[in-house]
Amino acid sequence: MLSSSSEKKVPVPVPGQRNILITSALPYVNNYPHLGNIVGAVLSADVFSRYCKQKGYNTLYICGTDEYGTATETKAFQEKTTPEAICAKYYQLHKQVYEWFDIDFDHFGRTSTKQQTEIAQDIFLKLHQNGFLTEKTIEQLYDEESKTFLADRFVKGTCPTCLYEDARGDQCDKCGKLLNPTELINPRSTTTGSVPIIKETNHIFIKLQDLQHKTKEWFQNNKDTAQWTTVARSITQSWFDKGLEERCITRDLKWGTPVPLEKFADKVFYVWFDAPIGYISITADQGGHKIGEPVGLIRKIEDAEIKEWKKRFGGGEDEIFQLDLRVGQIESVELHPEADKLYVFNVKIADTVTRKIVGGLREAYPESETLIGKKVVVACNLAVAKLKGVESEGMLLASKQNDGVTSLLTPSGEAPLGAQIYPKGAAFKPEKVLKKNPTKIILDSIKIGENNVPLYKNLPLVVFDSQKKVIAQVATEKDIAQGSGVF
Ligand SMILES: [Zn+2]
Incomplete structure (x- = not known):
């Protein structure tokens, strides 16, 4: 048997020489390695590595265990232990088996290392800087008992086509039909046996089409x-x-490389994205940061980048939204007795609550009766202000483009009275009475984006129910140019 790899002198690239890096497919950690691992990926690379070394080429041969992902979490769940313990146990087992076969790795590493986290997060942030990432809300099956989202293959149920009772969420093994887990009759979680529910979750996608x-x-x-x-x-x-x-590169798991964003703190990289980076991090790991290329990849995440991410994906301190916006409906409109540009509105914000609001929409909407019954966005936590002698208990949000065209912001039809409106992805913490100058929040930070949708620091304003579920959209009722301000 060989001495352990760590005692060997490890090669580093030499400028001007032929430097060869050999990698074998990283075996997944949750099982015993089998002959297929040896024959399929490891043995041929070992032969090539020995040949290169005999020829005097500067050669490095690395491999290691692929440790993150659902399968490890599930194995830990089954063996009633932690993913860390599972990985430590199986890493040793893999290492011993390869040593028994006299496979001459220069380094046999792991993917659950600090290097992996640093390099994977760095690549992720570079993808972002270059505009290759996007965020989406998807529906996924959720196991309320284990409090985890379920990958398709961890759901079983009755096949809707052949009625086979043990069909997997992604495919029926009996008739071969490809399935969505939501199509199964009597679906159940394979980890706890409970009936999964459908739940919304946000994820980050890589725009492969752009690459x-x-x-x-x-x-x-x-x-x-x-x-x-x-x-x-x-x-x-x-x-x-x-x-x-486009492909999703994040997962609702705990065991993985953390997504370096506050809003996604409970998510990790999907192993599909993470594992290939293992080849780089294991190579970096063996050289103790002294090798060429990968060292340049390792660095701290800059503050500016973190700020940019918070701005884009929200959830950070920058995106605490203190304005209390509600869905309202205009009940009546009167002309202001003292000012010929102002209306006095009665706006319903609940079945029994009506607010008197003074607003300057007479030029944009000269026929006041057309406004009656309209759904509007009402700022409800402003200090009461007197406008030309009439007290105003709030504000109706509208947008004006450069040529003067002005439009109210309107929640879509299904939005119930009084429902809260705030930026999707921001923390909603309205003050009872806003201390800040409202124009600081509204005029400076809300702009019209694509399709007439108002954006607060790039996050769309949408209507939420009390469970924080998005139930309706907000847009200007007329077409308004992108970038126009809101007041
Ligand atoms: Zn079937």
Whole structure:
């Protein structure tokens, strides 16, 4: 048996020499390694590594266990222990098996390391800086007993086509039909046996379609000279032919590389995104940060980047929203007795609550009766102000574009009276009476975005129910140019 790899002298790249890095596919940690692991990925690379070393090339051969993801969490759940303990146990087991087979790795590492976190988060933030990430709300099955979202294959139930009772959420093993877990009859969680519910969750997607041009060009330039297998070439080609699509790169799990954003603090990178970075981090790990390329990738996340992320995805201190906006409905409109540009509105914000609000919409809406019955966005926690002798108990939000065209902001039809409106992704903490100057919040920070939707620091204003579920949208009722202010 060999001495343990860590006692060996590890090679570092030498400028001007032929430097060769050899990697074997990282085995997943939650099982015993089998002959397939050895034959499929490790043995051939070991032979090549030994050959390169005999030829005198500066060669580094690395591998390691792929440790994050649902399967590890599930295994830990089954063995009634922690993911950390599962990984520590199986890492040793894998290492011993490869040593028994006399596989001569220069380093056999792991993906659950500090290097992995630093490098993966750094790549993630660079993708963001270059505009390759986007956020979406998706519906997923949720196990209320284990308080976890369920991957498709962890849901079983009756196949809607052949009525096989043990069909998986992604596919029926009996008739082969591809399924959505929500299609199953009598669905149940395979971890707890309870009936899953459907729950909304936010995730980050990588816009692979925007990377197609660059990666395809690289592939075209190399496919004839690089020694790739026919299968590798044809699969890659078919992906490009179909066109790359957006893919989700975050998961609602605890065991993984944390997403470096406050709003996504309870989520980790999907292993699909994370595991390939393992090759880089394990290489960085073996050299103790002394090797060439990957060292440049390791650095602290800059404050400015964090701020930019908070701005974009919200949830940070910058996005505490203190304005109490509600869905209201105009009941009646009168002309202001003293000012010819002002109306006095009676606005209903609950079945029994009406507010008197003074607003300057007479030029934009000269026929006052057209305003009656309209749904509006009402700022409800402003200090009472006297406007030309009439007290106003709030404000109706509107937007005006440069040429003077002015439009009320309107919640979509289904929005109930009194429902709260705030930026999606921001922390909503309205003060009883706003201390700040409201124009600081409204005029300086709310602008009209695409499709007439008002954005507060790039987060859309939407209507929520008391469970913080989005129930309706907000937009200007007339077409208003992007970037126009709100007052
Ligand atoms: Zn079936």
